[in-house]
Amino acid sequence: MFKLRFSLLACAALYSVACSKKSESSTEGGGAAASPTASAPPAAAPPPAPADPATRAKEMFKTQCVVCHGESGKGDGIGAASLDPKPRDYTDKTWQASTDDARIKKVILEGGAANGLNAAMPPYAAQLDEPVADELVKLIRAFGS
Ligand code: HEC
Structure with missing residues (x-):
């Protein structure tokens, strides 16, 4: 019983590590993509x-x-x-x-x-x-x- 719970926990822990790694790398990618988006508003500003x-x-x-x-x-x-x-x-x-x-x-x-x-x-x-x-x-x- 305890063994099962432990391995479930370990599994969850492993999963969350894998998950956080994934989200870290996706943040990096998102960060690179975010800069052109961030500079877009001034480009769209001329209409006024x-x-x-x-x-x-x-x-x-x-x-x-x-x-x-x-x-x-x-x-x-x-x-x-x-x-x-x-x-x-x-x-x-x-x-x-x-x-x-x-x-x-x-x-x-x-x-x-x-x-x-x-x-x-x-x-x-x-x-x-x-x-x-x-x-x-x-x-x-x-x-x-
Ligand atoms: C396709 C040619 C053309 C364009 C483009 C044009 N005009 Fe004219 N405009 C004329 C002509 C020809 C006359 C003279 C009419 C006459 O004396 O019988 C004239 C006359 C005028 C007059 C009257 C002057 C008077 O004798 O009382 C004004 C004011 C005027 N234009 C302003 C403008 C403005 C402002 C623009 C742009 C937004 C413009 N025109 C664009 C051809 C043009």
Whole structure:
């Protein structure tokens, strides 16, 4: 009776040693795998960044508006060559003085066709929200100062 219990205990002890060895080695493996997982969150962090309307407006101008309006805002983007009327020269102080922010924003949101301008000027209401549109107006104003 005692012998049986002892050997059962010994067996259990042996088993637990084997077990703990196993879990030790699996912790090692897990430890190695854990470091890439640990560095993953910063890689997934960028999404909140585009929340800043000024940054989004700059990005949008650089990637989309520049095609027609040009880096310098003079309406000399590569897409402008075949356009008539040409995109406005934003550096034209007479034009800057003749218009207002609400009108500029309206054209950006509604596009050229809805405002009696060249229909080549696309409507952007579906792609941007009000704060970004306001920042785009500021960017356009900055070309005139
Ligand atoms: C496919 C070419 C094209 C793209 C892309 C484009 N535009 Fe235009 N845009 C034009 C043209 C052409 C006009 C001039 C329309 C006219 O005077 O008849 C214009 C006019 C405008 C005007 C009105 C200026 C005025 O005379 O009152 C604003 C403001 C403007 N664009 C802003 C933007 C912004 C901001 C973007 C990017 C988000 C953009 N445009 C992208 C072609 C483009």
